[in-house]
Amino acid sequence: MDILTLFIIVPIITVIALVFSKGLERSRVVSMIGSFIQLGMAINLVFAYLKEIKVNSNIMVFSKDLVWFKNFNIHYNIGVDGISVALILLTAIVVLAGVFISWKMKELPKEFFISLIVLSIGVYGVFISIDLFTLFLFFEIAVIPMYLLIGIWGSGPREYSAMKLTLMLMGASAVLLVGILGIYFNSNADGGALTFNILEIAKVHIPIEAQKLFFPFVFIGFAVISALFPFHTWSPDGHASAPTAVSMLHAGVLMKLGGYGVFRIAMFLLPEGALHWSWFFIILAAIGVVYGAFSAIRQSDLKYINAYASVSHLGLVLFALLTLNKIAWNGAIIQSLSHGLLTALFFALIGMIYGRTHTRDITKLGGLMKILPFIGAIYVITGLAYLGLPGFSGFVAEMNIFVGAFQQNSDTFNRILTILVVSSIVVTSVYILRLVGKIMMGPLETNDVNDLPKATWYEKTGILLLMIPVIGIGVAPFWLSEMIMKSLEPFIQGVL
Amino acid sequence: MNFSSFLLMRQEIILLTIILILVAAEIAISKTKKHSVVHLAIFLFGIHTIVGFFAMDSSSLFGGMFRTSGLIHFFKNVLNVGVLILLLQSADWLQEKIVLQNRGTEFFILLFSSLLGMYFMISAGDFLMFYLGLELSTLPVAALAAFEVTKRISSEAGIKFILSAALASGVSLFGISMLYSTSGSIYFDDIIKMISSTNLTLLGFILFFAGLAFKISLVPFHFWTADVYEGAPISVASYLSVISKGAAVFILMILLFTVFKTLIHVWENIIYVVALATMFIGNLFALRQQNMKRFLAFSSIAQAGFILLGLITGTQLGTATIIYFVMIYIFSNLAAFGVVQAISLKTGKENMNDYEGLYRTNPNLSLVMMLALFSLAGIPPVAGFFGKFFLFTAAASEGYYLLVFLAVVNVTISLYYYLLVVRAMFLRTNDQAIPYFKNKLYMRLGLLVTVVGILVIGLYSPLYDYIFELSKNLN
Numbered sequence: 001m002d003i004l005t006l007f008i009i010v011p012i013i014t015v016i017a018l019v020f021s022k023g024l025e026r027s028r029v030v031s032m033i034g035s036f037i038q039l040g041m042a043i044n045l046v047f048a049y050l051k052e053i054k055v056n057s058n059i060m061v062f063s064k065d066l067v068w069f070k071n072f073n074i075h076y077n078i079g080v081d082g083i084s085v086a087l088i089l090l091t092a093i094v095v096l097a098g099v100f101i102s103w104k105m106k107e108l109p110k111e112f113f114i115s116l117i118v119l120s121i122g123v124y125g126v127f128i129s130i131d132l133f134t135l136f137l138f139f140e141i142a143v144i145p146m147y148l149l150i151g152i153w154g155s156g157p158r159e160y161s162a163m164k165l166t167l168m169l170m171g172a173s174a175v176l177l178v179g180i181l182g183i184y185f186n187s188n189a190d191g192g193a194l195t196f197n198i199l200e201i202a203k204v205h206i207p208i209e210a211q212k213l214f215f216p217f218v219f220i221g222f223a224v225i226s227a228l229f230p231f232h233t234w235s236p237d238g239h240a241s242a243p244t245a246v247s248m249l250h251a252g253v254l255m256k257l258g259g260y261g262v263f264r265i266a267m268f269l270l271p272e273g274a275l276h277w278s279w280f281f282i283i284l285a286a287i288g289v290v291y292g293a294f295s296a297i298r299q300s301d302l303k304y305i306n307a308y309a310s311v312s313h314l315g316l317v318l319f320a321l322l323t324l325n326k327i328a329w330n331g332a333i334i335q336s337l338s339h340g341l342l343t344a345l346f347f348a349l350i351g352m353i354y355g356r357t358h359t360r361d362i363t364k365l366g367g368l369m370k371i372l373p374f375i376g377a378i379y380v381i382t383g384l385a386y387l388g389l390p391g392f393s394g395f396v397a398e399m400n401i402f403v404g405a406f407q408q409n410s411d412t413f414n415r416i417l418t419i420l421v422v423s424s425i426v427v428t429s430v431y432i433l434r435l436v437g438k439i440m441m442g443p444l445e446t447n448d449v450n451d452l453p454k455a456t457w458y459e460k461t462g463i464l465l466l467m468i469p470v471i472g473i474g475v476a477p478f479w480l481s482e483m484i485m486k487s488l489e490p491f492i493q494g495v496l
Numbered sequence: 497m498n499f500s501s502f503l504l505m506r507q508e509i510i511l512l513t514i515i516l517i518l519v520a521a522e523i524a525i526s527k528t529k530k531h532s533v534v535h536l537a538i539f540l541f542g543i544h545t546i547v548g549f550f551a552m553d554s555s556s557l558f559g560g561m562f563r564t565s566g567l568i569h570f571f572k573n574v575l576n577v578g579v580l581i582l583l584l585q586s587a588d589w590l591q592e593k594i595v596l597q598n599r600g601t602e603f604f605i606l607l608f609s610s611l612l613g614m615y616f617m618i619s620a621g622d623f624l625m626f627y628l629g630l631e632l633s634t635l636p637v638a639a640l641a642a643f644e645v646t647k648r649i650s651s652e653a654g655i656k657f658i659l660s661a662a663l664a665s666g667v668s669l670f671g672i673s674m675l676y677s678t679s680g681s682i683y684f685d686d687i688i689k690m691i692s693s694t695n696l697t698l699l700g701f702i703l704f705f706a707g708l709a710f711k712i713s714l715v716p717f718h719f720w721t722a723d724v725y726e727g728a729p730i731s732v733a734s735y736l737s738v739i740s741k742g743a744a745v746f747i748l749m750i751l752l753f754t755v756f757k758t759l760i761h762v763w764e765n766i767i768y769v770v771a772l773a774t775m776f777i778g779n780l781f782a783l784r785q786q787n788m789k790r791f792l793a794f795s796s797i798a799q800a801g802f803i804l805l806g807l808i809t810g811t812q813l814g815t816a817t818i819i820y821f822v823m824i825y826i827f828s829n830l831a832a833f834g835v836v837q838a839i840s841l842k843t844g845k846e847n848m849n850d851y852e853g854l855y856r857t858n859p860n861l862s863l864v865m866m867l868a869l870f871s872l873a874g875i876p877p878v879a880g881f882f883g884k885f886f887l888f889t890a891a892a893s894e895g896y897y898l899l900v901f902l903a904v905v906n907v908t909i910s911l912y913y914y915l916l917v918v919r920a921m922f923l924r925t926n927d928q929a930i931p932y933f934k935n936k937l938y939m940r941l942g943l944l945v946t947v948v949g950i951l952v953i954g955l956y957s958p959l960y961d962y963i964f965e966l967s968k969n970l971n
Binding site: 068069070071072074133136137138140141144147148151152158159162163166167170171174175177178181182184185 | 813816870875876877881885886888889892893897900901904905907908911912915918919922923957960961964
């Protein structure tokens with residue numbers, strides 16, 4: 001069994017073990033063990049990767065290729081580069097933290113953990129796939145458990161939110177399917193056989209007309225899950241209704257599939273299409289960044305604030321990718337990781353606050369720092385990291401993006417947009433600082449002050465799991481940058 | 497007629513023998529022991545299904561009236577497996593309701609006769625044999641639709657079906673006679689050589705197509721579907737939606753890809769329009785259905801629309817993909833109907849509201865239903881995803897990108913109503929939920945086979961390769 005297939009096999013074994021375990025205690029321990037093994041494997045993968053690239057100069061390492069449907073030339077073809085390794089590590093961290101945060105899941109715990117793990121299978125699958133068909137298959141596997149996760153365990157208008165989210169994401173993946181078929185049937189443009197293999201298609205010169213035609217399909221198909229404006233409407237509703245761990249996983253990991261797909265499929269395989277369309281989609285992305293930030297100011301529900309903040313920050317990822325600049329690309333990937341960790345932290349903290357105060361309305365919250373010092377302190381740190389304070393991951397990411405987007409080779413159009421987008425940082429600090437000021441430092445709103453229980457060990461474990469890498473990336477970004485920069489080379493050659 | 501030609505017809509001959517044995521059993525078995533007929537019939541048909549898997553040569557009999565090939569033989573086996581699952585799922589209903597009225601044997605005789613008709617229809621080498629098969633497969637179903645004599649709605653279904661079917665087959669026969677008048681032969685092989693796109697030929701083709709479109713319930717020949725499904729016993733609705741539709745799709749494909757191959761510039765346009773109409777109307781009407789049988793009726797209309805995406809290609813890829821998809825469709829739809837059947841038999845409830853909170857009381861049935869619906873909707877990793885993906889690939893291979901785009905829009909619409917059932921079963925809680933019940937052995941077996949099929953057919957790629965190899969002969 002190779003090192004990457006294990007990322008599919010271990011969760012499947014976990015799911016099977018969960019099927020046979022009864023009750024909350026068994027289920028959570030089984031999922032914890034399964035996710036723990038995954039995290040161990042992910043950390044091992046990082047080191048193995050760093051060792052491997054010294055001797056192996058291929059774009060994708062640890063690759064394995066098995067024929068699946070030979071008539072369509074569909075393969076089970078897997079491999080990773082630095083970008084996917086980093087995202088796999090992110091996934092493993094967030095899944096394990098999510099399991100800890102759901103430690104007290106009362107209703108149908110077994111089914112909850114099964115859905116959570118199945119979702120993670122889809123995410124891992126996307127990150128290790130080199131074959132477009134398998135990638136698409138895993139992409140859909142990642143989306144569908146969300147319906148049950150939000151619908152069964154959610155709160156508020158859960159049925160509405162679950163349906164809206166599922167239909168918008170599956171509709172997007174249906175559009176993506178057309179794009180994938182378009183790429184597939186043009187993959188023989190240089191006279192070879194039709195293929196779904198990403199690396200081989202990248203070598204083919206797909207006719208420019210076809211690239212222009214299919215780029216929007218592929219781009220929108222992926223970008224909807226990254227909450228591209230104006231297709232972001234599923235995200236606030238979905239996140240607000242979802243249970244804590246699901247919000248964490250969804251905002252933290254699943255939404256990253258969009259940026260990843262845009263980069264690896266849309267831009268890498270259809271570079272001419274990207275050049276042709278980037279002006280249009282970069283405007284949408286920039287609107288998303290600014291609009292998301294301003295919307296977050298107006299919200300009073302903690303989860304809505306965070307959901308709109310995600311729209312803004314993931315818009316930044318798409319924006320950076322579309323500037324077609326390698327430094328900005330590097331920033332986009334670090335931003336993906338950083339946002340994944342930070343937003344997961346935020347949702348975890350919101351879940352803890354909600355679990356104690358039973359409200360997410362900021363007008364009814366205040367002075368939590370005194371009552372819940374651990375949660376309060378982490379909340380403040382997360383907030384500061386989120387608005388890009390140096391020393392945390394957010395700063396590294398945003399710095400790279402804006403420097404890249406404003407570089408010499410960038411034209412006036414991009415520079416004006418960059419200035420607009422930079423302004424969102426100010427808006428971000430407005431809502432973050434206001435939030436911290438009101439609910440943490442502000443006057444007490446509740447009377448039953450001392451009743452709120454302190455953070456438990458499993459909550460603290462989950463939080464620390466996410467907090468350590470945030471500081472790690474912020475303090476020592478170079479090892480990560482190095483790993484990513486090396487993997488960016490094929491993209492730089494292919495697209496720029 | 498020697499022994500080897502008997503062997504070529506062995507599917508038909510064995511099935512006919514089973515029918516005769518059942519007639520004898522009806523006479524021989526005393527009234528108090530009639531329930532054993534159900535076991536006997538299922539046992540005999542099981543043997544027939546197994547025997548069917550032995551290889552068969554490609555050849556023709558009776559001067560080309562009757563043909564067999566690897567592909568036809570394979571498809572008969574698919575139908576056999578479908579019918580076997582259907583029998584397993586209806587065994588309890590027969591035992592508890594029909595045998596008491598002393599009509600158990602009739603059910604099997606009628607069902608098997610109809611299946612025999614389908615064998616002849618898909619093995620046909622000329623239009624005479626085709627028409628005989630078509631009639632033999634249709635008429636017993638009308639009797640089956642009206643089988644629950646105590647229910648008015650069932651009789652209504654029977655009448656509705658026989659009237660529409662008679663009209664459709666009359667129209668079809670009219671079309672065949674026009675084709676005969678232009679080409680001077682009813683043999684497929686002769687017509688292939690003689691056919692030309694004169695107006696009379698085209699008119700004949702269109703009338704003929706209308707007759708088969710009725711059996712597949714393509715828009716605008718779909719009006720009978722929902723009413724008949726709702727009124728007929730669930731087993732019969734299930735039979736109509738999978739077996740009958742599957743066989744009709746198969747013969748339509750053979751005729752379009754061989755006999756009418758030269759008219760492709762005509763029928764690709766017809767199919768383009770019909771496919772869009774069928775998908776949109778089937779899906780949009782399914783959105784508002786409350787009765788599970790009507791719901792599945794419109795869903796199966798929409799599925800037929802998707803099948804046309806493979807039909808429009810006229811290539812080997814199209815052939816293989818259609819057969820693959822029909823096979824997946826048979827398993828998925830049988831699983832969905834099986835659950836509806838089980839619940840209806842125990843509680844008499846057939847509405848979507850009644851399924852609310854089902855997961856908390858009957859988790860296994862809900863899971864089977866969810867898998868079936870996901871397969872119909874085309875969600876991985878179950879088989880339906882592969883079937884749909886390949887159908888779209890086949891259509892895109894001929895450049896029908898717009899059609900594929902509209903089809904994926906339809907996939908999203910269909911996902912909505914499939915999720916409505918999932919919502920009722922999983923998301924809702926209900927104090928008056930259907931209480932827990934345990935199915936009998938036959939039903940459990942029937943559902944198990946469909947679930948295994950749904951899970952395995954997609955992931956197991958050699959099956960597709962095998963079908964692709966078989967399809968080579970057709971094109």
